Amino acid sequence: MLGDEEVLEAVQGYIEERGESLAETLSGASAITWHSLLKGQIVRSIESRSEEKRLQPGPLDLSGHPVYDTIGDYQIPRPRDPAEQRTRKMVRRGSIDERSCACGNGEVRCPRFEGEGKIRCEQHQPCGSCRNSTCCLLCDGAGRSALKPAETQAAGGSLQKAGGDTGDRTRCYECGESDVACVTCRGRGRVQCTTCQGDGSRPCPDCAGDGKVTHEHCAGTGRTVEWTEGTITRTPRTDEVKLPEPGVLYWARRLADQHATWTPTTLTDDDPLRACVQKDFASALKPLLRPQHQEIARRTKLEYVRFVKVAVDEHPHRIYYVFPSRGLPKVVMRPSPKRTWQIVGIVTGLLLLLVLINRFIA
Template identity: 40%
Template sequence: MLSDDDILAAVRRGLGAAGADPAAFPAHGARITRHLLVDGEIVRSVETREERTGFQPGSPDLSDRPRYDDLDGYAIPAPSDPRNPSTLLLVRRGTVDPRPCVCTNGRRQCPRCEGAGDVKCPAYVPCGGCKGRLCCLSCEGTGKPALKAADRPQGETGTRVRCRECGAEDTACGKCRGAGQKKCGVCRGSGTRPCPVCERDGTIAHEYCEGTGRYVRWTEGVVERRPVVDAFKETSSLPDRAFAWTREDDAWQHVDTLDTLDTLDADLDADPGADLGADTGLDPAVAAYLKPRLGHHDGEVGRRVRVRHLSLARVTHDDHPHRVHVVIPGPVTPRVVTVRSPRRTRQLALLALVVLVAAVTVARLLS
């Protein structure tokens, strides 16, 4: 951490004082306050455990799944990286129950054809040319000539042929020749066609057992771990724009620490007022600042804390009331960012408002 003398010397250099002359920015009248910038995240691995009924059709091999007697007491190693989600499936000992299915060898009657294998199909369908209307201008498909022939449909350009029903010349549709319908192209006029569901078998695979004729049930334990991320970017009594004053090559302090389940259990037994820095690997000042975020969450089995922090110095001086100097530690020497003081900002805002009011007043007087 920079000393007060280092901070004042940096400000003097920032003002261009030759040799950082103390007279350019005397210690008397200078006020130094220190502020912390903290940027990072806390990733917790939160675990939930539940039991449910497991089911698989057929005769699955469950020998590779771990067995348990008490789900809450089943020990699992802490996660190596809390950011990675995971799901562990267990089998409660003595609950595996294989059974035969109620179906017939994995088959059941087809619901579409009700076991017949065929479904009904219209033997004849309307003619694609005349759609069954005015198939013959003389008899309209009845075979008996009408007293007065019908007029050709408006817009029809196709050639009419001899009707095979009534024999009239040049009156019938060229496609059906007066019949008004044609044999179905699927069943060829038979009136039935193969069932599209069972393909004429009459049965289909039973969905419950997937055609195997057997299934297995058991009590399944599910241990799920999911990451919960608490990201933060905060300052202590500085505006958020303070992060814009910094650079990546400034003297940020980085911490990356992994807490296992044993560490978290120790934290729970510790004195709530104890120094968090010793347990988390964080700088004590930063740990104290983050203490409200570092509390144990329900189901937490692992935690990773990634933090970078930077201590800034804010310097004001009675001889320079309109400026605020921010001293930022650097890799070699500190650097200085100079901004307007809040008082100066208010003065400029008030001046701008006065100018605006005056301009509006003059414009009204001249109009």
């Protein structure tokens, strides 16, 4: 730990290294303020326990699972590392129930169309080529023409134009005339269903026409296993520690992170820093160290440092920070708060002056 005399010697040596002199020693012309910082993590292992009914299709071997009687009384060792995630699955004693499924053989009747294994469909579909409008230029699929026989041959060309069909024509299946019917449906206006091939039904896609489907409850095995599963989960939770929260400037903490040698502390009974840390941060540490709900283990990894802020009468616009280090104390100089605000004011004034000059020139 640094002492006041060691701190002042370090500051005086720093000033002299900069080529500056002091009218008197610092012992009576300086103000010393001590600060303490604590940082690190508290990692806790939080345990939760639960039970639920489980069902597994088919035979299942649960003999390798740990067995328990009461989930709350089951004991397992404390975790070696609280930061490790762990989950243990167990089986409640006497809860395993393996039985045959009500389906018997793993199959049930297909629910579609009462298990017939077929889906009904239309034997014929509208012709996609003529769209039921000009299937035959003379009879339009009716089988008889409205024209007289003598007019049929003469009117053939005009009917073909009137029908609006520019594709090839063939003999009509209904009226027997040549070159008047749609080549796809041959004057019928409809075509055979390509799915059922005109049969009027097709195999059910669920059961492939068999009328039976796999029973979901037992996954087709014809057996099920039920049991009560207990689960113990240990989840790590990390609380960051950064004390004190108020009262120390952000950049002062940054300086400590950059230049100070922090000392590890565990806050255990044999920790030499425990008394210092408790004295500086007792009220702030108390809620952090209080056991949390369902906490079963913890790991405390903290670091402590005590540094000094020195104000020298001959240098009223400077602040000297002294940090403990592995060698000699580390001294870092920064402008005092008053000088910082003065610099900010000067910079702000210069910026405003530049703005005014730019406006005047424009």
